[in-house]
Amino acid sequence: MTSCTVKHVLRRAGLVGLVALAWAGGARADYAAESAKLAAAAPKDAVLYSMQAGLAALAEGRTDLATPLFDRALTAIESMYTNSENAARARSLWYEEGAKDFKGEPYERAMAFYYRGLLYLVDGDYENARAAFRGGILQDAFAEEGQYQSDFASLLLLEGWSNQLLGEAGAARDAYQEVLRLRPQWRVPAPGDNTLIIAELGGSPRKLGDGIGNHEIVYRRPKRTPESTADVALDGQPQLLTQVEDVFFQASTRGGRPIDAIIDGKVSFKNTADTLGNVLGTVASEGSVISSASGGGGGRVLGSLAAVGAIAALVSANVKPRADVRYWANLPETVLAATLQQHSPITKIDVALRDGAGQPVGDAAPRIHQWTDRRGNTLIWLKSRN
């Protein structure tokens, strides 16, 4: 069992009591690398790299860096793109979908709101935290498959937690009822709970291209990130964490997208042009043999057919039906949560990661942070890897 000792840095009364502690040793979330990617990124990719850099900064305990990065991402996500040049390109035959400005799929947008909400919680701004979590729930409602709409239990839980911290017991109860409907095994926070533990385990869902010209998106679970449970003890007291979110499930139940029809049209056009090129080429080739054998003319017509066939083949080669497979690469696979009431600062946090068979996972290097806001409520956040 890995352990760390928490050293509290309590600021003067009236200021935010901030305790940010990093796990010693092992691979680290690399904010520097992510911010370098952001600096070099094309404008169309800025949102993607802002979110990745923001999460890397959060993993390093740099809430001051993470906050503006997520604000930047959410500003773009919440803006309505109605007349974008890049959007027009992405719809055309000659550009792939990835030419558009990245805003992410609904699960990625929802997670951007999730992290911004956590940052508001760290800051003790529960009202805006609640607004952010609600914003994420709304993004999830854009999921295509009806039965999976608004099933983002972690966001519902966090909305309820924000309500509870605001003293709005009735609204908190309503949100918790929604969580229970989706996660019956989850333990509802007690009225006096003032500490929330969030554990993010595993790697990001992978978005891959499939089909002709990679025109379809398929989702795959992350590789080589077997951790599925975390044994957490605070000052020697074991805590029971419940899985409240499966981010891969959120990604893979999105269903079809309206843009898929446009991409299918590109594939159809590409196939038609390709077939036309092949047929005309074959007709011209065989026609010239027959024409030569019969000693007849028609060479010009056959030559033109061959030229048109070649041109059609070139057109086909230039059609780009590839779907947009850019994805948020440092998201977790699952989210676990628990709440408790604590009266004194936590000085020791023990964490052991286990795979589905209950075996210890040795290669992860979890990041652990503990933040106590100005109102005395605490968020303990851990991420198994970046």
Added chain:
Amino acid sequence: MMAGATCARRAAALAAAAVLAGCAPAPVSNLNNSAGRPVMYQDVASASPTTAGVGVESQDVVSMTDRMMRDILATPAISGRATAPRIIIDSEYFTNDSSSRINKNTITDRLRVELNRASAGRLVFVARHYGDMAARERDAKRNGEVDGGTVRQTKARAGGDFRLGGRITSLDAMKKGTGAISRYHLITFELIDLEQETIAWSGSFEFKKEAQDDILYR
């Protein structure tokens, strides 16, 4: 024969034109060669032509605070008193219960400043939002750390007669097939009598925005 050849040549030319169009330069992934745009001041009371969402924006803040200011000044129970009442306007009891993230101080600061300027002394505003600023200076004066100043000294700081309360709420609606989203905001403002706990004045501002994202993002 000649006509057939001409047709063939025309067809080839047309196809070549199509190919040229198809061979338009592929996007260079990291190159944005669009022209730059100089910094331009925009009217804060107008919607932005380039970026917009369904949340609370500058034109909403300007509209709502202007309306509340006029309404408060037109209320005799507040602004028509023989002695100017003391009013606390800050975001302490002005809550955000909506799905829009917002800095509430943007609204309460503008309302207080505009009201203070327009009331021309008919209302007095207590600067409670500056925390212990005055208390520390008073202590320093009384302790002899600094002199007594030139204005006056009072036994205690000013108490408030009225204080702003209010709430931002919203209702969201969306249609998944079209990507259309609609958000209705209701923002209530109330001045509370700090002795009797009665509501001396109420005002509200509501608006609804609808938008539809590009098909690429639905």
